[in-house]
Amino acid sequence: MYEGPNIARVAAVIGERGRAQVLGALMDGRALTATELADAVGVTRSTMSSHLSRLQQARLIAAESQGRHRYFRIANADVAELLEGMMGLAQLTTPQQTFGPRDPALRKARLCYDHLAGELGVYIYEGLKRHGSFVHANDGLTVNDSGWSLLSRLGLSPALMPQTRRPLCRACVDWSERRHHLAGALGAALAARLMELRWAKRLPHSRALHVTAQGEKSIREIFAR
Amino acid sequence: MYEGPNIARVAAVIGERGRAQVLGALMDGRALTATELADAVGVTRSTMSSHLSRLQQARLIAAESQGRHRYFRIANADVAELLEGMMGLAQLTTPQQTFGPRDPALRKARLCYDHLAGELGVYIYEGLKRHGSFVHANDGLTVNDSGWSLLSRLGLSPALMPQTRRPLCRACVDWSERRHHLAGALGAALAARLMELRWAKRLPHSRALHVTAQGEKSIREIFAR
DNA sequence: TACATGGTTCGATCCCGATCGAAGCGTCCG
DNA sequence: CGGACGCTTCGATCGGGATCGAACCATGTA
Numbered sequence: 001m002y003e004g005p006n007i008a009r010v011a012a013v014i015g016e017r018g019r020a021q022v023l024g025a026l027m028d029g030r031a032l033t034a035t036e037l038a039d040a041v042g043v044t045r046s047t048m049s050s051h052l053s054r055l056q057q058a059r060l061i062a063a064e065s066q067g068r069h070r071y072f073r074i075a076n077a078d079v080a081e082l083l084e085g086m087m088g089l090a091q092l093t094t095p096q097q098t099f100g101p102r103d104p105a106l107r108k109a110r111l112c113y114d115h116l117a118g119e120l121g122v123y124i125y126e127g128l129k130r131h132g133s134f135v136h137a138n139d140g141l142t143v144n145d146s147g148w149s150l151l152s153r154l155g156l157s158p159a160l161m162p163q164t165r166r167p168l169c170r171a172c173v174d175w176s177e178r179r180h181h182l183a184g185a186l187g188a189a190l191a192a193r194l195m196e197l198r199w200a201k202r203l204p205h206s207r208a209l210h211v212t213a214q215g216e217k218s219i220r221e222i223f224a225r
Numbered sequence: 226m227y228e229g230p231n232i233a234r235v236a237a238v239i240g241e242r243g244r245a246q247v248l249g250a251l252m253d254g255r256a257l258t259a260t261e262l263a264d265a266v267g268v269t270r271s272t273m274s275s276h277l278s279r280l281q282q283a284r285l286i287a288a289e290s291q292g293r294h295r296y297f298r299i300a301n302a303d304v305a306e307l308l309e310g311m312m313g314l315a316q317l318t319t320p321q322q323t324f325g326p327r328d329p330a331l332r333k334a335r336l337c338y339d340h341l342a343g344e345l346g347v348y349i350y351e352g353l354k355r356h357g358s359f360v361h362a363n364d365g366l367t368v369n370d371s372g373w374s375l376l377s378r379l380g381l382s383p384a385l386m387p388q389t390r391r392p393l394c395r396a397c398v399d400w401s402e403r404r405h406h407l408a409g410a411l412g413a414a415l416a417a418r419l420m421e422l423r424w425a426k427r428l429p430h431s432r433a434l435h436v437t438a439q440g441e442k443s444i445r446e447i448f449a450r
Numbered sequence: 451t452a453c454a455t456g457g458t459t460c461g462a463t464c465c466c467g468a469t470c471g472a473a474g475c476g477t478c479c480g
Numbered sequence: 481c482g483g484a485c486g487c488t489t490c491g492a493t494c495g496g497g498a499t500c501g502a503a504c505c506a507t508g509t510a
Contacts, residue, residue, distance in 0.1 A: 005313075005316040007239065007245045007248070007249065007312055008240055009315060009319070010240075010314055011239035011311065012236075012240030014232065014236035016497090019233075020231075020236065021233075023232070024232065027229075034456075034458090035455095044500055046460095046500065046502095047499055049458055050458090050459095050497095050499090052457095053458085058318055059317055059318050060314075068456050068508055070456080070457070078313065079314065082310050082311060083232065085303075085307050089304065090230035090234060090235045093234065093235070093282070093284050094230065094231055106229065129361050136359055175230060241468080258486080268468090269469070270488085271472095271487090271489080271490095272470070274488050275468080275489090276468090292486095293477040293478060294486070294487090295486080451510100453508105453509085454507105454508085454509075457505085458503105458505075459502105459503085459505090460501105460502085460503080461502095462499100463498105464498090465496105465497095465498085465499100466496095466498095467495095467497105468495085468496095470492090471490105471491100471492095472491095473488105475488075476486085479482105479484080
């Protein structure tokens with residue numbers, strides 16, 4: 001009767017308050033230790049340990065040992081994308097949930113795994129699209145010359161892109177805007193560059209990014225219609 | 226501490242064997258009644274009823290009353306896409322799960338909500354891409370003249386497309402191929418057309434599609450390099 | 451070598467939710 | 481109208497899994 005992969009198993013792993021919070025906390029791409037996560041979620045180290053091992057078994061997170069610490073992070077971009085998609089659906093069912101004061105900041109700009117999401121992330125993606133910067137390559141999207149000339153104003157160039165199998169551009173669904181933002185290797189490089197330029201800074205203990213007035217102005221100028 | 230939408234709630238709804246099976250059974254886009262689903266999953270009508278109400282509350286499925294029957298279906302394309310994405314991850318953790326004999330058929334061609342997935346679905350999507358048929362429009366992808374000239378050989382034309390807010394083309398992640406296939410209004414129309422032409426036929430009680438030899442040959446000719 | 455600190459394992463407890471049968475409520479059919 | 485059928489609600493039962501503290505292991509530090 002049952003067809004296809006066992007979806008229930010993965011979902012059950014995510015579908016527990018504590019574990020879901022762990023995933024949420026890791027969604028900014030950072031790697032955290034077990035105790036940090038235990039404190040963040042408000043649970044004993046022992047229970048956190050059991051949660052982490054289940055998450056790891058489901059390949060949702062990956063662990064890395066450094067000395068006597070173990071750092072946990074989201075396993076890969078696919079997982080991050082799934083989680084963002086899920087947030088989109090989750091938001092529909094609990095629309096007027098009273099978020100904390102950080103919520104506006106989250107909607108404005110945040111990290112999604114390793115790239116930029118939120119209003120500003122969507123703005124950049126759509127700006128590139130408006131300028132016809134995207135081309136369909138053999139596998140996925142690439143950026144053409146006109147696109148690179150925009151990006152060069154941020155100090156990004158093809159030569160600086162890491163040589164990996166990871167696709168250069170991907171469109172990732174944004175839960176707050178319900179539109180796309182830029183993911184992939186370029187998305188990651190762009191986010192990193194914004195921090196390097198001090199146009200954006202991560203807020204402590206949050207996925208939210210603080211974007212300076214100067215930074216936002218510059219970005220809007222570059223990608224303006 | 227907690228940021229963003231409550232992901233755990235949605236995941237918990239999916240993360241139960243019975244409910245996950247319901248979603249799986251509805252993934253072919255059909256609408257089934259409560260008793261049909263109860264039989265399919267192997268559970269009492271009463272428990273199925275409770276499952277269905279939870280699924281509905283989470284907006285994962287939608288119900289429609291017709292006389293003394295209630296028909297349940299996947300709520301929308303976003304949900305379907307999320308589920309396909311989840312199958313992709315689920316497959317990684319249980320790679321050598323022994324599927325039924327229908328599995329090869331599933332991988333060959335199946336319905337994903339209302340459009341074509343599997344090897345053939347991916348082939349069509351990539352064929353269109355190879356021919357440079359996709360253009361970035363204001364919102365999402367569209368098809369250009371060269372694309373429509375390919376599609377016209379299937380009897381599809383812009384005029385026949387339904388006038389809805391639904392995007393014409395979307396790229397949906399395929400769990401079996403781990404690549405994209407064509408979703409959106411065009412994807413749905415294409416799948417419908419294949420059945421109309423009797424190039425493809427749904428297998429009973431399965432998402433799998435049987436594609437006739439003639440049908441496959443024609444499709445491969447149309448989208449060949 | 452001893453001690454502190456990060457993490458996991460173990461055993462016991464306890465609660466949420468999946469399950470069922472029976473009863474109730476509509477809707478269609480003879 | 482009465483009976484059949486589809487579906488939901490209710491109350492009771494039961495099991496899986498989340499939780500904790502304590503003991504244990506491993507890796508640094510004095």
